[in-house]
Amino acid sequence: MTRKTTTSGSISRRRLLATxxxxxxxxxxxxxxxxSAQQPPIKIGMSMAQTGxxxxxxxxxxxxIEIWRDDINAKGGLLGRKVELVIYDDxxxxxxxxxxxxxxxxxxxxxxxxxxxxTVPTAPLMxxxxxxxxxxxxxxxxxxxxxxxxxxxxxxxxxGPPDSWAASYLDIAQKAGGKSVALLAADQEFAQxxxxxxxxxxxxxxxxxxFDQAYPPNTVEFSSIIRALKAAxxxxxxxxxxxxxxxxxxxxxxxIGIGDNxxxxxxxxxGLQFGAVMENMGSxxxxxxxxxxxxxxxxxxxxxxxxxxxVYAKRAVEAKVDxxxxxxxxxxxxxxQMIEQAIKAVGSLDQKALAKYLHENEIKTIVGPxxxxxxxxxxxxxxxxxxxxxxxDKNIEQFRTSGKQVILFPEKMKxxxxxxxxxxxxK
Amino acid sequence: xxxxxxxxxxxxxxxxxxCFYAAVSLGLSVSFGLLDVPHxxxxxxLVLASYAVFFxxxxxxxxxxxxxxMITPVFFVFGLVAYRLYYETFEKRxxxxxxxxxxxxxxxAFIVEVLIILQFGVDQRSVTAxxxxxxxxxxxxRIPFRLVVAFGVAAALTILLTLYLSRTFMGRAIxxxxxxxxxxxxxxxxxxxIKQWAFGIATAVLxxxxxxxxxxAPVEPTLDRTYxxxxxxxxxxxxxxxxxGTLVAGIILGVAETIVLTLFGASWAPAISFxxxxxxxxxxxxxxxxxxx
Numbered sequence: 001m002t003r004k005t006t007t008s009g010s011i012s013r014r015r016l017l018a019t020x021x022x023x024x025x026x027x028x029x030x031x032x033x034x035x036s037a038q039q040p041p042i043k044i045g046m047s048m049a050q051t052g053x054x055x056x057x058x059x060x061x062x063x064x065i066e067i068w069r070d071d072i073n074a075k076g077g078l079l080g081r082k083v084e085l086v087i088y089d090d091x092x093x094x095x096x097x098x099x100x101x102x103x104x105x106x107x108x109x110x111x112x113x114x115x116x117x118x119t120v121p122t123a124p125l126m127x128x129x130x131x132x133x134x135x136x137x138x139x140x141x142x143x144x145x146x147x148x149x150x151x152x153x154x155x156x157x158x159x160g161p162p163d164s165w166a167a168s169y170l171d172i173a174q175k176a177g178g179k180s181v182a183l184l185a186a187d188q189e190f191a192q193x194x195x196x197x198x199x200x201x202x203x204x205x206x207x208x209x210x211f212d213q214a215y216p217p218n219t220v221e222f223s224s225i226i227r228a229l230k231a232a233x234x235x236x237x238x239x240x241x242x243x244x245x246x247x248x249x250x251x252x253x254x255x256i257g258i259g260d261n262x263x264x265x266x267x268x269x270x271g272l273q274f275g276a277v278m279e280n281m282g283s284x285x286x287x288x289x290x291x292x293x294x295x296x297x298x299x300x301x302x303x304x305x306x307x308x309x310x311v312y313a314k315r316a317v318e319a320k321v322d323x324x325x326x327x328x329x330x331x332x333x334x335x336x337q338m339i340e341q342a343i344k345a346v347g348s349l350d351q352k353a354l355a356k357y358l359h360e361n362e363i364k365t366i367v368g369p370x371x372x373x374x375x376x377x378x379x380x381x382x383x384x385x386x387x388x389x390x391x392x393d394k395n396i397e398q399f400r401t402s403g404k405q406v407i408l409f410p411e412k413m414k415x416x417x418x419x420x421x422x423x424x425x426x427k
Numbered sequence: 428x429x430x431x432x433x434x435x436x437x438x439x440x441x442x443x444x445x446c447f448y449a450a451v452s453l454g455l456s457v458s459f460g461l462l463d464v465p466h467x468x469x470x471x472x473l474v475l476a477s478y479a480v481f482f483x484x485x486x487x488x489x490x491x492x493x494x495x496x497m498i499t500p501v502f503f504v505f506g507l508v509a510y511r512l513y514y515e516t517f518e519k520r521x522x523x524x525x526x527x528x529x530x531x532x533x534x535x536a537f538i539v540e541v542l543i544i545l546q547f548g549v550d551q552r553s554v555t556a557x558x559x560x561x562x563x564x565x566x567x568x569r570i571p572f573r574l575v576v577a578f579g580v581a582a583a584l585t586i587l588l589t590l591y592l593s594r595t596f597m598g599r600a601i602x603x604x605x606x607x608x609x610x611x612x613x614x615x616x617x618x619x620x621i622k623q624w625a626f627g628i629a630t631a632v633l634x635x636x637x638x639x640x641x642x643x644a645p646v647e648p649t650l651d652r653t654y655x656x657x658x659x660x661x662x663x664x665x666x667x668x669x670x671x672g673t674l675v676a677g678i679i680l681g682v683a684e685t686i687v688l689t690l691f692g693a694s695w696a697p698a699i700s701f702x703x704x705x706x707x708x709x710x711x712x713x714x715x716x717x718x719x720x
Contacts, residue, residue, distance in 0.1 A: 051544065051549070052649070053649065055544075055549040056548075056549045056550050059549070187693065187694050213692075213693055214692075214693055214694055215688070215693040215696075216693055216694060216696055216697045218653040218697065219688070219693070219696070220444065220447075220643070220644060220653070221440070221444045221447075221574070221643070221644070221685075223440045223569075223571055223574070224436060224437050224440045224441070224685045224688055224689040225688060225689065225693065227433065227436050227437075227440075227569075227689070228433055228689050228690075231430065231432070231433060243551060243647075244551050244644065244645050244647060244650075247551060247553070247644070247645045248644050248645075251559075251560060251571075251644070252571070254560055255560065255561065255562035255569060255571040255572075256562065256569045256571075257569065271551075274550065276548075276550035276551060276552070277550070277551055277645075280551060280552065280553045280645060284560065320548050321548075322550070393555070394555065
């Protein structure tokens with residue numbers, strides 16, 4: 001387990017690289033702060049995927065939270081105390097997080113808990129935080145509180161009601177004249193949850209499902225699956241995939257073709273939000289309509305958003321993380337803003353009072369205002385559905401300009417209309 | 428949803444995919460099949476080679492296959508060093524060295540993974556070439572060029588390795604060391620040096636196989652875990668040490684996986700490799716092309 005304790009404005013920094021037969025560990029220790037040294041710092045504890053399959057997102061998210069910490073400490077901290085982050089690597093694994101969070105609470109004595117990045121590492125923490133009556137700021141976990149029903153959980157993600165993700169995609173598809181649906185989903189928890197809601201929404205709307213296939217997560221080659229999907233002649237293709245499957249699927253679609261009748265393709269492809277993947281896929285992305293959380297379109301800028309990305313762009317290079325960081329980093333910063341607004345208003349670290357405040361008030365963040373429903377998810381979905389347009393190969397900088405991912409949903413963020421059918425939109 | 432078109436498509440794509448499986452398994456067929464070295468770091472070396480190819484393609488625009496050929500001498504030397512280290516620290520020390528050797532190679536695999544993460548980060552990487560992203564059209568069927576490349580390279584590697592092992596003095600010595608080390612020692616040859624050379628050849632082959640890996644799909648540092656089961660399955664099913672057997676076993680595996688994936692339900696596909704392996708071992712314990720000892 002790697003511990004990383006960081007405070008703002010580090011004067012000295014020591015790095016220890018220890019390589020054992022099983023790997024390497026890195027620890028960074030910051031020693032000083034411009035904020036009052038007399039009062040103990042407010043400790044915010046979390047685990048983060050710094051290695052393993054989720055590390056690409058985890059590291060970007062962590063950088064977002066660190067930028068917030070530096071900003072708040074530069075402004076004098078919270079309640080006159082500096083803010084310190086205590087972060088451990090959970091290796092993207094659900095089996096690591098319960099022990100890490102017990103340690104954060106019982107050994108490190110942290111004041112506030114932030115959740116780890118993503119659904120799977122977060123899920124096993126829910127019974128513990130409910131039992132102990134602790135506030136937990138979620139970090140892009142999907143539907144982890146639906147069965148637990150913890151009233152002190154608040155998710156920074158834009159998900160909203162569980163079926164809204166599939167519903168918004170199928171709405172766009174129906175408006176484009178689509179009727180029959182093909183579902184292609186990875187055989188794992190997150191993708192299957194998405195497919196399940198898509199199946200339900202399609203059923204409610206009498207949209208026939210003509211192809212419904214789950215593929216194992218270690219699939220190497222997608223040509224034959226895409227060929228079978230094409231043979232089913234669907235109007236709408238809803239894909240719930242994980243990286244690197246998303247890349248494999250798009251490559252196969254480009255080679256095999258998907259048929260002229262497909263009006264819309266995409267929906268829930270994880271990976272197409274990350275700079276390195278987008279750069280690799282290049283023009284193969286054109287025409288795909290996919291979910292996202294933040295994009296550089298005019299409608300997405302709120303107070304502080306531009307300043308955040310100016311800082312992020314510089315620090316991402318140094319930290320070797322996603323140079324764009326749209327998907328997770330601003331939401332990491334927003335997690336900090338959620339707790340900042342609540343602590344300032346309540347004037348203490350009382351967990352129940354903070355939870356009450358978050359339930360009853362609108363929170364202003366760099367990703368827009370957040371209002372929470374009883375289950376700690378957003379009252380209204382803010383998940384974007386956007387279509388890739390005019391993307392060229394091997395150029396990551398193009399994604400910083402508006403128009404490369406045109407927002408089709410939600411209505412108030414909309415920046416363009418769907419280009420359909422899919423084969424035409426790819427050109 | 429069954430149709431003969433789909434079945435034919437699955438057989439063709441599966442055959443080509445199988446050639447790719449064979450190409451990434453050939454090195455293991457030498458190191459594990461012939462030399463009895465429990466080389467569980469084989470897929471990690473393969474991923475390392477694919478990152479080397481990515482680096483040459485990204486920085487200098489070198490064609491991935493050419494880059495694969497260029498790194499083979501480096502990987503040959505890397506193989507010589509790796510075997511010598513393994514021999515001195517484990518194999519020399521006794522008959523249970525094989526079991527302890529697995530721990531050694533697991534350690535090496537983890538270190539390789541971490542080094543790749545430190546150097547290249549955790550993101551996926553892919554290469555560009557004219558034959559990536561295009562397909563060959565025959566009637567309704569479309570065959571991705573990258574799989575045709577995998578087929579060509581697998582066939583060429585199999586022929587080259589088979590000729591090398593049967594026609595050259597060093598090749599025959601490698602086969603001899605696989606059959607009876609003591610007899611070879613009595614003939615005045617040093618089996619350790621021959622095994623070291625063979626391990627070098629096995630690792631050199633990974634240079635080209637690594638190029639295929641990154642041509643067929645994007646790579647990421649922990650991809651070796653996906654391939655560890657498949658490569659060992661191909662080598663054991665083939666019959667330890669048979670190069671032609673490796674090609675045939677790879678094709679059988681690829682076709683079976685693709686047919687199940689296309690026609691019966693994808694969730695069953697991962698069970699295919701090990702299910703087939705169990706069947707083969709039950710009926711023919713020495714593998715499809717192995718000789719009875």
